[in-house]
Amino acid sequence: MESFSLLLQGLSTALEPMILLYALVGVTLGTAVGVLPGIGPALTVALLLPVTYGLDPAGSLIMFAGIYYGGMYGGSTTSILLNTPGESASIVTAIEGNRMARAGRGGPALATAAIGSFVAGLIATLLLAFLAPQVVKLALMLGPREYFALMVLAFVTVSATFGDSTLRGLTSLFIGLALACVGIDGLTGAARLTYGVPQLMDGIETTTLAVALFAIGEALAVAATLQPPDGMHKVKGSVRMTGEDWRRSWKAWLRGTFIGFPIGSMPAGGADVASFLSYAAERKLTKHPEEFGNGAIEGVAGPEAANNAAAAGTLVPLLTLGLPTTATAAIMLAGFQQFGLQPGPLLFVMNAELVWGLIASLLIANVMLVVLNLPLIGLWIKLLSIPRPWLYGGILLFATLGTIGVNPSPVELGMLILFGVMGYGMRLYGYPVAPVVVGLILGPMAEQQLRRALAIAQGDWGTLISTPVSAVLLGISAVFLLVPMLMRLRGRGSVLSQVAGDAD
């Protein structure tokens, strides 16, 4: 095992005290910036990249790895505690995580997110180390038609995020799909529904919509209920995970990892899609369907593991092909280049030492992250004991600052407020907000991949089922869609409504 000895060599370098200190600084800075809503990992890495310039390659790589994983992790904390997802991959974390926090179980929710991220990061980094060249060969076999089939599967399965009423869920989803049409059409360059506003040309920013619907809408809803201003989020029971929590979490972590890593490795996958699919899988497989929507721990454990595994998966095409598939990866690429590290097919041969150093750094950063964050959980959940008017005032401030910080424009702020009011209205009338964001994220992906597939095949729809992968994915989607309908027709709707959380 040559790779194994190279990895051990990398680890021994990375375990020097000074290097460990760099790792600690990296994860601390990464987590701190990642916690701010609206500021995702891409901006975190871009802002902190200059910090690493002055260091030697070993120190710099490890700090880098720390910032990357720290930034990825930071978003889950605010999702759980404040219902304010910092980036699109933590949106589903907010659904169950925030319910847990409100039920006084914020501690276990944060713990399962931290440990799940650690487990997923660890397994995914090892998969990256030993399987990257093979995984990337498989990923390259997938083209637009397979991605379209994957998006269809995602659409069908994420109906699990729809809450209790399918009609209301679909209404929300279509609002999201309509919003997704705004902006320049990626394939022809034509502007759609922009009404001459240049800021709308690039479409509606996912984080703006998510922060508005979740955080602003929530704050308005709380303000409107006029309850006595405290006593809602009181921490009940231990901040630690119980035996039951562990039993329910570990399978979700593993499933999340094995959903997240391959999807992250696909050039058109992404951590958000991985987290949606993981949530859908947990919801289908759980033994406690009644808890979903009210704070099921699997619904936090799975997606958090999936988004971290996907983050490691993103490094597969980056290192083996030099393909940056996300904005974060593109900035990482810039970071690698400062050491003359030229990612590409020859990287593992030409720069073996640096590559293994990087992988060792990722492992160390991952350990450091859990070491840093587990003790901090006790501190974080104190946030919840802040009196509610102050807490929600703070959330409004941070949400606004985060949005303005990323995109300093009055139009962006206007959208934040507009969608915030919309989020309040949706809460008032019992419409779930998550499907709106899901529609905004998946809609353009599905549309573009479909049109690319058809352009390449010169308009032949048969192309969509012409490969085994796309045919199988579409087949599974059809089964998911049709079987519940057939079961309902045969009068077994009562069994089904339990399985699918579909009460109408």
Added chain:
Amino acid sequence: MKHAFLGAALAAALAVPAFAQDYTIIAPANPGGGWDGTARAMQEVLQAEGIAPSVEVVNVPGAGGTVGLAQFVADSAGDPTKLIVGGYVMVGAILTNAAPVTLKDVTPIARLTGDTEAIVVPAASEIQTLGELVEKMKADPGSVSWAGGSAGGTDHILVGLLAKVAGVDPTKINYVAFSGGGEAMAAILGNQVTAGVSSVGEFQEQVKAGTMRLLAVSSAERLEGIDAPTIKESGFDVVVENWRMVAAAPGLSDEQVAKISGDIEKLNASAGWTKMLADKGWTNTYLAGDAFAAQLDADIAATEAVLRDIGLVK
């Protein structure tokens, strides 16, 4: 020692949104792209070479740079400390978006760097030369699918020009736009498309590893160290260069423009900049003053013509 280090790290982290600065550079794109990279490279070298004590980079993403450009013109008029980076893609974006603010509204300072475009096919393809690829396109334009960057961008323009010169109707080309170079490259490597267009640097590692075949480069002359003919040599009179530039605010006095031009000239002449370009794999295509202004006008006219031919500008 530890405290000194932590202090330094924090200071460095806090220095990003510092207050006192000589220049603020607007990167009209998200972090991670070429314009952001150019702005941050300028920031580093301007500070390291002592040309400016403090430089801040602000990202104003959107619509091929036109959002950043409009904001720059509105907010910075007459302010000699504000700069904006941009490039060829912006020329196309202004035209396709029918943007109200154009490059005529800023003060162009200099063209800094350039990228040559390359046309590749997957290694498994039967196509060996650009001539064969064009023949296939002539026979049936739809059968040749091209993977490249955003619609109306440099990659798209190159394919449109090539089609026109080869006598193929540019509106018939089957150009498949991908978001970002990564996805386009994956489609080429995965044999999903007939051919691909992007910058030479982006394909270089793949060509070296033998997973892609480089058919031609878009420069006027052959490139050093790259074993491929130019498009012109292959029999099609097309030369395209993707360049990046820096511009200053409108409404500046001649002295103010001269001061900025002087600083950028110093930047270009510095050893740090030369090293930065080598590290990033960018070609120095420095061109300043009236020569640059004339070149810019020519590029805008040529781009408008080809975008009309493709059908993106009405």
